[in-house]
Amino acid sequence: MEWTAITVTTSIDASEAVSNMFAELAVGGVQIDDQATNPELDDQTVQVTAYIPSNTDAAPLLASVRDGLNHLSDFGLEGGAGTVATTTIDDGQWTNVWEQYYHAVRLTRYLTVAPRWEEYSPSQPGELVVRLDPGQAFGTGTHPTTRLVLQLLEAVVRGGERTLDVGTGSGVLAVAAERLGVGSVLATDIDAVAVASAEKNIALNPVSHITVIASDLLRSVPDDQQFDLVLANILPDVLERLVPEVPHVLAERGKLILSGILLAKEPRVRQWLTDAGLVVTTTITDGKWVALLATRPDGEVA
Known part of the structure; x- marks a missing residue:
């Protein structure tokens, strides 16, 4: 199946607001990439991506997204680059990108989040591993x-x-x-x-x-x-x-x-x-x- 990926490049501060904006526009879920999953991003920048079937008219959604970005400052948020891009991908392409960039990350003293496909074993006593498959809806945790x-x-x-x-x-x-x-x-x-x-x-x-x-x-x-x-x-x-x-x-x-x-x-x-x-x-x-x-x-x- 082919998908249209709508990607907003924004600041970390605005990432949750942009995600919520997609949700309010009835997009099923979003993927959030940061430096951990895309090394090309700096540590203050994220990309929020929503996926819609490629046979869906994206124009109204794009217009609403751009309008929402213009109003981030109303909520005291810095939108960063604030760019919007669209690409067409299939399921296989999406999977390959995630498996290339998403690796195990130690988040706290005891907890590590690791992708489904990566072989990872606890390296320290008491370490607990949480397995995630980011899917096409949500980020990496x-x-x-x-x-x-x-x-x-x-x-x-x-x-x-x-x-x-x-x-x-x-x-x-x-x-x-x-x-x-x-x-x-x-x-x-x-x-x-x-x-x-x-x-x-x-x-x-x-x-x-x-x-x-x-x-x-x-x-x-x-x-x-x-x-x-x-x-x-x-x-x-x-x-x-x-x-x-x-x-x-x-x-x-x-x-x-x-x-x-x-x-x-x-x-x-x-x-x-x-x-x-x-x-x-x-x-x-x-x-x-x-x-x-x-x-x-x-x-x-x-």
Whole structure:
């Protein structure tokens, strides 16, 4: 099958916004390339690529993408090059490109993300490997926002936690959580392509307590379920809808980990948490990105 690849070259800061823009335009999913997967990029530049069938008229989508790029500055984002390019590729070409550039990456003290096709064995005691097949929908799991969530996960997991992963995407956080020792994971995503991608990646790993469902944030999460850990690596405009609902599913001493947040947006997110009756106990950063760990006022920090 042939595909039209629409590639936006932009800054790391704007990558999540561009991904969200594609999602709002009903593109099934996106692939994010950074220096780890494309050595020709510098460390501040990423390429966000959406794939549509080649027999689809791309002109309206391209016009909307260019219009969206022109408005990134309205949200305090630097768009970088801001170029848009299209190419036609088939499935075989796409696979060859990924297998050339995508290799195992150590993300945290214990966690390494490795592609399905690469032979990789842990090199240090305690190292845990998460296998991913990036597919045509999602990236490699190496974005700074993912790394931040994983760092906080390593710090708080004690074993057996009931975990909710909101906006699971590739499923990397869900798999990593079980590898670290949580008891179970319910992973949700509004995008059917993401649900399928997550299920495929889960099957690549030695995990057996992850359930993936299609859901707009918490809408399809059973009302009677409580979680010890809630994870969300999504854009602030989506977090604004999510945060007020979290107390309904967060266990008494549960913990909420949020990422996908630019430093400039952190005060707003903190206010949403305060309004929801939650307290930020830990903050970590990576460049211009920040992740927050929050609990109820009487909850344990770790």
